[in-house]
Amino acid sequence: MKTLLNLSLAAMILTGGAFLYADDEREEHEHHRSSMVAQPVTPQEKSTVALYTKECGACHMAYQPQVLPKRSWEKTMKMLDNHFGSDATLDPQDHKTIQNYLVSHASKNDQMSDIKGNIALRISETPYFIREHREVSKKMVTQPAVKSFANCNACHTQATNGSYREREVRIPNYAHWEE
Template sequence: MKTLLNLSVAALILAGGVYLYADDDHEEGEHHRSSVVAKPLSKQDQVSAALYKKECSSCHMAYQPSLLPKRSWDKTMNTLDNHFGTDATLDPSDHKTIQNYLASYASKNDRLVDMKGAVALRISETPYFVRKHREVTKKMVTQPQVKSFANCNACHTKAESGSYREREISIPNYGRWED
């Protein structure tokens, strides 16, 4: 539940605005409803968020900073010369701006470290992600319209805005997710 709220705050951070979030997902047989109001970003954070989005979304979705803890973002930023097989090196000034931005809005949630407590570089390796996607078959993910778990917005129709609600899931060639 907390992670979903963090995701909504992250969406605000990327969008640079104020957002009211209502979570209506079902978790372990219970119905949850809560909301959080986030404050607008400072002008500097808006500039940093825009730079992050510009640089990172040129290759993949600009994942919300709250999807990983600071130590994961630090490791990611410090290994951009080999970023999952690609050289994603940045200008030193841009690198510093983005790293500071990610550190400021990273998750403080321990459920986001990998299964062995190591620094997770892939969101899909976090225990929370694994638990939430345990019923998704390999066939659903490896199809050409999805390709991998890294392509969040293939199934989560509002992922880029930070919303991962179950009612907004539509898996290509399978339809709406009904849990």
């Protein structure tokens, strides 16, 4: 039964049908999911995730594909030569593999897209993100230990595992985060 549940959850996340975190209120269901990110199931998936983590996790954490919609990933992948002031270009085969991975697991939630019809390149520009972080002060973000909202893992201790639960948040140099 437990295996069945895990499989259906993995399938749901793999189709991009769900976002990748759990609210603390939903804790009762959480024992079924040690991590909110679908574990790679086939050797093929495993090597794709490894490639993605290596190439797109070199300068910042490898963001889970579920944090942005398809059109955001398409736009990002189209302009890797001018990627936030960096050159993040890939060889054509890797480019194709990574783009397919991002697009096929992208969010289908409108709240993950941009405001005013622009295509968000930053997760931190999406209405969902803005709403969830409205109580986080500018000083908490711009301090040297964090630098920018792009460094999810500076505050979310389990971000690289795809988990963003509130009780796992530790903001450097600030007291334990509590609602």
